Amino acid sequence: MTTSSGSASAQTLRRDRDAGWIGGVAAGIARRFGIDPSLVRLAFVVAAAAGGFGLGAYLLAWILIPSGESASARSRLPTGRAAVEVAIGTGLLLLAALLTFRELGIWFSDAIVWPLVLIASGGALLWRQSLGGLAELPSAPSAREQPRASTPRTAAEVAVAESRRAAAAISRTGIGIALVIAAGFVFLQATGALGAARDVLLALVATVVVLSVIFAPWVVRLVRSLTHERTQRIRSQERAEMAAHLHDSVLQTLAMVQRSAGDPNEVAAIARRQERELRAWLAGRPAPGQAARLAAALEAAAADVEELYGVPVEVVVVGDRELDGDHEAIVAAAREAMTNAAKFGGGSTVDVYAESGAERTQVFVRDRGPGFDPAAVPGDRRGMRDSIVGRMQRHGGRARVGSAPGGGTEVELVLEKRQ
């Protein structure tokens, strides 16, 4: 309980459910006036004994005084022990009220009193349980996440805790139901209708026993076979998935290799593409084509270019990042540069190197082709170059094409981080 909420409830009258026994009325009053709660409780008991005034006052106070909404009070509402205490309290209060009525000369037969008390207790327990479940929903995440954040808990531990909670909830619900049923019994017993009810119940029990003896083995077998079937189904689903993947990838590739067996370049390109794809799959990376990160997008572009032109493209990426619009542009420009290198590089390996850091992203695309004289650039190549340079400029980056006869061509793409 925090000091701020403590001082707040000291000024205004609030029921204190943290310190309270039943509804927190006495504790709340004691806190408001700065006296010992035992004194207030004693006053209530004395008043209750003297004509039942205290009891009525307590009930009224419980209804009228709002509860102090401390965090622990909220989380306390659904907890098991509190629910049981509330149930007992409700039963006792009702009993006290009835006894008060008796003192006043209004009396119902015992056949009503005890069942009413039991029903009140059991009903309170059930109500608390179901309402507690509702109240738990909004408050639970904050209450449960905190320990999980500070001390990392394993999934197994959480599961155990959850199942324990569930078991406790079920047992409380069971107690509540038992109380209500017991109330019914007592009522029937007292009114003499138990004999008939017992006959009906006996017939019912006998029927249930007979039926369960007949059907139990069958049900057990059914449950077992369902579990077995489920594991089998999961297994066969996994196998089907794997088979589908192999069929779509490796088998298709093998078919393509057989068809183009006469063209070693083609075969090599197909094999490399398959190798890339299989590696990505084994490593659990997303397949090329649905790449949302720089490295994967560059790999995918390289694989496409390899496939189209039959030239090996080696990609090395240092650092990785999410793709935004600007980085999609750098990938597209790099793809153009790879295409260029594959078309004019004389069939040599294309090296792609990308480095992505906090300040900038750089991509280098290099081939070892005959190179070219920048002064005598063929027209179509100039167009490609414009699309690379222009695209980079539109996205706040720059591109440089360096080339020297005999040394191949290198395209450098740079994207500085925007301020």
Add this chain to the structure above:
Amino acid sequence: MSEPRVLIVDDHQLFRAGVRAELEPLLQIAGEASGVDEAVIAIQQHRPDVVLLDVHMPDGGGVEVIRRTAAQTETPPCFLALSVSDAAEDVIAVIRAGARGYVTKNISGEELAEAVRRVHDGDAVFSPRLAGFVLDAFAGPAPQPQSELDALTAREREVLQHIARGYMYKEIALRLEISPKTVEAHVSSVLRKLQLSSRHELTRWAAERGLDL
């Protein structure tokens, strides 16, 4: 100077045959081995200059061969790791065990012969991919207390970036206007850092990257 004698260690017979066919015209082949035990014995027997070592083999793989050879011989041969794998933890593990370089199996015969000669000359061989791994591993601030081994110099970064971009050592020398020997020195220095650095990234990072690389 005579050509280096090479021992080929790989558990795939087909792959050994392929490498032998490609290297035979270029280098001397000292022998082949198909597993860890066989490799350790063959190294004692044939005394090769360079061992082409497969990273993935039963009973410990390339790392185990390097470890056991180092325990038995005073003058172990140079190891050049050769693997189909490009998982970071494999690369880092075999380099830290003592290999002088790492190349992937799709390397051409000529490039492989060149890499073997370079390793034999005492230099380090970094493929573009390995250069990328190292840059990644040494990215971010160096841990405290700062050790010279835990960070790359600006020049070393530059050299590695050029390797990753697909430049040959000679071309890097031309571009950076330094001598090829200086490029070699930088690469060897990076290799030493890779082997001796206590950067936790190198051990932990490898496992992490293995998952999402």
